[in-house]
Amino acid sequence: MENPMQHTQSKLFVNNMMESAIRIGLLFMLLVWTFDIIKPFVIPVLWGAIIAVALMPMTQKLERALKGRRGLAATILALAGIILLIAPFWIVSSSIFDGVSHIVAVMQAGDIKIPGPTQRVADIPLIGDKLFDAWALFATNLEKAVLHFLPQIKTGVSAAAGMLGSSLGTLVMFIISLAIAGGFMAHAEKSSAAVSTVAVRVVGKNGEEWTSLTAATIRSVLLGVVGVAFIQSLLIGSALFTFSIPAAGIFTFIVFILGIAQLPPLLVVLPIIFYVFSTQDSTPATIFTVWVLIAGVSDSFLKPMLMGRGVDVPMPVILIGAIGGMIAAGIIGLFLGAVILAIWYELFTTWLNMEEAQLASAKEADGAEDKHVTAPEQSGKDA
Known part of the structure; x- marks a missing residue:
């Protein structure tokens, strides 16, 4: 029959186990909720840190030129990066929009003239004949060509639209990352010290x-x-x-x-x-x-x-x-x-x-011990 002491110990063990399980479960739930909250910011913050590390030497040079104004140097670089991102995207987007507008205008006017392929196209290895036939079809009978290649055209247009939307989302994300990078660069010493401490x-x-x-x-x-x-x-x-x-x-x-x-x-x-x-x-x-x-x-x-x-x-x-x-x-x-x-x-x-380092450390320790032993002997001889 179980004595009262064993019964008390078993009950205490079960209570401690349940309490630990509840604490671990609550901690796990807290971690999951925390990750869900910060998840949208993980990638921009990582990119911000990467950009800050990459641009830090340039920030330091600009800081010296601006007589120690780190915040201004970081702001200038962040704004320059945002402009360098937006300008090519704007140029490419404008080019695409102008091209599409021109194609729509030409189709509405009915003045579509596609030059026919030359014999050099047919001489291209492997794909020359198929490319020549497709090009010739578009040049001679555009309506028939569009109907024939309509599934491929729809797929291409959908892929282009998806790529454009993804590029726009990526552009916004990088703009946010550059702003975060500016903050990291402006407080580089504190950020570096915090990362080193955690590491x-x-x-x-x-x-x-x-x-x-x-x-x-x-x-x-x-x-x-x-x-x-x-x-x-x-x-x-x-x-x-x-x-x-x-x-x-x-x-x-x-x-x-x-x-x-x-x-x-x-x-x-x-x-x-x-x-x-x-x-x-x-x-x-x-x-x-x-x-x-x-x-x-x-x-x-x-x-x-x-x-x-x-x-x-x-x-x-x-x-x-x-x-x-x-x-x-x-x-x-x-x-x-x-x-x-x-x-x-x-x-x-x-x-x-590791083994070589351990042997070197052992030799250094032996050398120090020999010096420590020979020092009293030498002092005795001097006496």
């Missing part, structure tokens, strides 16, 4: 070092991915505008997005090359082809030059992290993936060198 509290003595590694990796990815994409789009865009390619601004913007997404710009360039060869003479078409092909493969030597600068992590590790992170989490994964793999690389190298 040291979470991971120990290496936290501050990993915080510096995170900042350097973000700058490296920004320079090696976004910087290379910008250079490529600038080179290809200059060729498009030089040779008066229709919708050159839109194609340049698409090349920039493909470069950030780590996709080859040749996906856009190759169809344009076919178009140039079918509409222009051989000499300018050849010059255009060489120009855009060199620009399209320029990332193969630009990335090794720009990515990994200032970081003691091999460039392939950062590149794999950036590409894998983007596949897993979108554009922001470019930075998060690179940071995570860089930290894992540091952990791995630390683990590999």
